[in-house]
Amino acid sequence: MENKFYKRRVAYYETDCMRIVHHSNYFRYFEEARINFMHNIGCDVKEMENLGLIIPNVDAYARYKQPIEFSDEIIIEVKFTEFNGSKMNFEYIIKFADTDKVAATGHTTHCFVNREMKPISIKRTFPDIYRKLTENLSA
Amino acid sequence: MENKFYKRRVAYYETDCMRIVHHSNYFRYFEEARINFMHNIGCDVKEMENLGLIIPNVDAYARYKQPIEFSDEIIIEVKFTEFNGSKMNFEYIIKFADTDKVAATGHTTHCFVNREMKPISIKRTFPDIYRKLTENLSA
Amino acid sequence: MENKFYKRRVAYYETDCMRIVHHSNYFRYFEEARINFMHNIGCDVKEMENLGLIIPNVDAYARYKQPIEFSDEIIIEVKFTEFNGSKMNFEYIIKFADTDKVAATGHTTHCFVNREMKPISIKRTFPDIYRKLTENLSA
Amino acid sequence: MENKFYKRRVAYYETDCMRIVHHSNYFRYFEEARINFMHNIGCDVKEMENLGLIIPNVDAYARYKQPIEFSDEIIIEVKFTEFNGSKMNFEYIIKFADTDKVAATGHTTHCFVNREMKPISIKRTFPDIYRKLTENLSA
Numbered sequence: 001m002e003n004k005f006y007k008r009r010v011a012y013y014e015t016d017c018m019r020i021v022h023h024s025n026y027f028r029y030f031e032e033a034r035i036n037f038m039h040n041i042g043c044d045v046k047e048m049e050n051l052g053l054i055i056p057n058v059d060a061y062a063r064y065k066q067p068i069e070f071s072d073e074i075i076i077e078v079k080f081t082e083f084n085g086s087k088m089n090f091e092y093i094i095k096f097a098d099t100d101k102v103a104a105t106g107h108t109t110h111c112f113v114n115r116e117m118k119p120i121s122i123k124r125t126f127p128d129i130y131r132k133l134t135e136n137l138s139a
Numbered sequence: 140m141e142n143k144f145y146k147r148r149v150a151y152y153e154t155d156c157m158r159i160v161h162h163s164n165y166f167r168y169f170e171e172a173r174i175n176f177m178h179n180i181g182c183d184v185k186e187m188e189n190l191g192l193i194i195p196n197v198d199a200y201a202r203y204k205q206p207i208e209f210s211d212e213i214i215i216e217v218k219f220t221e222f223n224g225s226k227m228n229f230e231y232i233i234k235f236a237d238t239d240k241v242a243a244t245g246h247t248t249h250c251f252v253n254r255e256m257k258p259i260s261i262k263r264t265f266p267d268i269y270r271k272l273t274e275n276l277s278a
Numbered sequence: 279m280e281n282k283f284y285k286r287r288v289a290y291y292e293t294d295c296m297r298i299v300h301h302s303n304y305f306r307y308f309e310e311a312r313i314n315f316m317h318n319i320g321c322d323v324k325e326m327e328n329l330g331l332i333i334p335n336v337d338a339y340a341r342y343k344q345p346i347e348f349s350d351e352i353i354i355e356v357k358f359t360e361f362n363g364s365k366m367n368f369e370y371i372i373k374f375a376d377t378d379k380v381a382a383t384g385h386t387t388h389c390f391v392n393r394e395m396k397p398i399s400i401k402r403t404f405p406d407i408y409r410k411l412t413e414n415l416s417a
Numbered sequence: 418m419e420n421k422f423y424k425r426r427v428a429y430y431e432t433d434c435m436r437i438v439h440h441s442n443y444f445r446y447f448e449e450a451r452i453n454f455m456h457n458i459g460c461d462v463k464e465m466e467n468l469g470l471i472i473p474n475v476d477a478y479a480r481y482k483q484p485i486e487f488s489d490e491i492i493i494e495v496k497f498t499e500f501n502g503s504k505m506n507f508e509y510i511i512k513f514a515d516t517d518k519v520a521a522t523g524h525t526t527h528c529f530v531n532r533e534m535k536p537i538s539i540k541r542t543f544p545d546i547y548r549k550l551t552e553n554l555s556a
Contacts, residue, residue, distance in 0.1 A: 011306065011309070011313075012155060012161075012323070013155055013161045013306045015156035016152055016154050016155065016156070017155070018471060019158075020156075023444060023474040024152060024444040024445050024477075027440060028441050031289070032290075035290060056435060056481065057440040057481050059478065060441075060479050060481075061479075062477050062478075063475070064473065064476065067473070069156075070156050070324055071323070117484055150445065150449055152448060157332055159334070163306050164302070167428065170430060171428055171429075174428075174488075183488075184429070185487055188295075193296060195296060195345070197342060198339065198340060198341045198342065199339070201337060203334065203335050203336060203338075206395055209462075210462070256298075290433060294429060294433065294434070295432035295486075297436075298434075347434075
């Protein structure tokens with residue numbers, strides 16, 4: 001299936017005294033893009049949380065290639081690369097909107113838990129979400 | 140009663156591309172100092188939340204006098220200035236630890252709600268907390 | 279002159295364990311809306327900074343009326359209420375995009391300094407910016 | 418050489434609506450601990466920046482094992498694992514102060530650049546810092 005794109009402009013408060021976006025904020029950009037992607041495929045994160053399905057990070061990685069500055073417009077591409085019912089993986093590429101140059105890449109892994117942070121079988125408990133995720137996995 | 144002091148060093152990620160602490164972070168410093176003060180007077184915020192007593196902000200104000208930089212050590216003084224059972228007020232002074240110069244001042248107002256964000260009478264529901272707050276109000 | 283509107287969706291990382299947007303983030307929303315407004319009237323903040331004109335906060339205030347949750351779409355209205363060449367004031371109203379209900383209000387004051395954080399006369403040094411600001415003051 | 422430890426309490430604003438510390442904040446904890454370690458070995462980050470030596474992230478990774486909550490006291494252990502004059506690596510372990518249980522692990526890579534973000538030879542330009550870093554590499 002096709003990859004998804006999420007565009008946004010860098011806020012002033014996201015920079016640090018190096019005059020570039022603080023490296024921790026890339027994980028927030030990844031999250032925004034991932035949540036937007038999830039919504040687009042019919043798996044709205046807020047709705048899932050209201051149903052008791054929570055999706056915490058298992059790990060997170062970013063590789064910084066070009067510094068991003070305040071006011072830069074960036075595009076975050078999300079690839080949904082793995083899903084086996086108990087975990088899922090996403091890959092990300094951040095590009096500058098004007099030049100298409102890569103600013104950073106990264107990936108995150110997530111699991112499925114209930115409100116008490118206990119792992120749950122999404123296939124059994126949320127078959128509809130399981131199906132949508134399976135269908136939207138990157139080819 | 141005596142005022143309370145909370146010391147901390149400014150983190151790198153708290154600065155912005157103006158090379159000083161972003162103005163929004165002062166409200167986080169106020170909060171850290173206030174939560175530390177509450178703990179010191181026997182009103183631990185986490186314990187209160189576990190009991191179902193939530194204390195959101197009603198308002199917040201900061202006045203910026205001297206820029207604060209990465210690695211500066213600051214002291215936040217908390218004054219608990221008003222409490223009437225349904226609202227409470229705090230005043231703050233942020234000083235540089237080395238020079239005692241004022242960097243900023245501010246104040247916040249808070250109310251008491253339950254987990255559904257409905258106002259509650261703390262005097263009736265949490266008399267022990269009501270008593271501790273009353274006793275620790277600034278003279 | 280007409281007021282300006284800035285729309286955005288609340289990110290997951292902007293909430294806290296009260297399950298609502300952390301009160302410090304409202305000042306970041308104000309900033310995003312203000313920077314967007316400045317850009318719209320031809321006073322791009324990044325360009326001004328590149329010219330050596332820095333616009334720090336002198337104060338900031340927010341009043342919280344209704345909690346905002348993850349994924350809520352909000353509209354921040356900016357009113358440019360005062361400008362005298364050495365300081366300027368903005369007022370803000372945050373509304374829920376779907377109901378038009380007010381979530382919060384606030385205001386900020388700003389001054390004009392150079393890269394060494396010394397006050398500068400914008401009328402003399404940046405007459406073009408001075409003129410644009412004067413023209414776009416709220417009636 | 419011995420590893421270094423950095424202790425701190427989790428702030429309210431560092432949690433998200435999952436009621437745990439947002440995953441992006443672990444990179445801020447890593448940074449605080451790393452900057453504290455650098456200071457301890459005589460390589461103060463602020464002093465180095467004032468000399469024109471900037472140390473951005475090349476990459477960053479975190480693995481989340483146990484959720485961390487508001488008010489938890491955590492200890493971040495820093496291991497300085499690699500340094501070759503142009504890059505350096507750190508490894509991190511975050512533990513709960515009360516139980517010594519591991520909450521997360523991670524690592525970051527950094528390079529050395531000047532104020533224009535161009536790579537610099539630290540061995541030639543800053544021999545004293547080069548020496549201190551070499552001496553403090555983990556065995």
